[in-house]
Amino acid sequence: MSTTTSPKRLADDAADVLRAVKLIQLGARMQVLESEFPKLSRERLIRLYREVKGASPPKGMLPFSEDWYLTWAPNIHTSMFANVYAFLEANSEGMDRVDLLTRAYALYAEHFQMNGEPLQMDLTRAWTFIRFKDAGILRLAGCTRCRGKFVAHAHEPSHSMVCGICQPPSRAGKTKAAAKAALERSAALQAQAA
Numbered sequence: 001m002s003t004t005t006s007p008k009r010l011a012d013d014a015a016d017v018l019r020a021v022k023l024i025q026l027g028a029r030m031q032v033l034e035s036e037f038p039k040l041s042r043e044r045l046i047r048l049y050r051e052v053k054g055a056s057p058p059k060g061m062l063p064f065s066e067d068w069y070l071t072w073a074p075n076i077h078t079s080m081f082a083n084v085y086a087f088l089e090a091n092s093e094g095m096d097r098v099d100l101l102t103r104a105y106a107l108y109a110e111h112f113q114m115n116g117e118p119l120q121m122d123l124t125r126a127w128t129f130i131r132f133k134d135a136g137i138l139r140l141a142g143c144t145r146c147r148g149k150f151v152a153h154a155h156e157p158s159h160s161m162v163c164g165i166c167q168p169p170s171r172a173g174k175t176k177a178a179a180k181a182a183l184e185r186s187a188a189l190q191a192q193a194a
């Protein structure tokens with residue numbers, strides 16, 4: 001074993017480990033980590049996961065389909081996250097996908113937790129949303145009534161779209177108020193940027 005490791009490579013490696021730890025703290029599953037940190041071995045990621053979480057990573061594939069993001073409460077939560085993500089993406093130079101995901105998810109989680117609202121979307125679902133968005137399966141579309149931006153199927157026509165806040169199911173209640181506040185906050189972020 002005579003390979004010399006350059007200081008640059010060591011620093012990159014350390015940065016990757018720190019970024020992975022942050023994602024694990026936010027709830028990332030193994031598939032997310034393996035996909036985003038191809039330079040860290042699976043064994044290393046499992047060790048990191050155990051160290052951070054005090055338990056082995058759960059096994060099994062990610063069961064998520066894009067339809068989850070279109071059901072009522074998950075749609076409102078994902079839309080808040082997606083608005084923040086889009087804002088950061090447009091306004092933060094030099095941030096890669098992991099940075100954007102980490103920051104947008106932390107802001108999303110903080111907002112709903114401050115409002116005493118349980119989080120609908122875990123980090124892995126947030127990551128999966130970005131994959132669906134990048135693949136052109138899901139996108140943000142404007143509500144024709146409130147003009148807020150909500151997650152929708154990419155092939156769905158946007159001229160008739162009405163969001164889940166303007167047209168909530170009858171049992172919405174408290175969640176509706178928290179969701180509205182969340183979207184107002186992300187709209188304010190976007191207005192600042194405009």
Ligand SMILES: [Zn+2]
Binds near residue numbers: 144145146163167
């Ligand atoms: Zn609306």
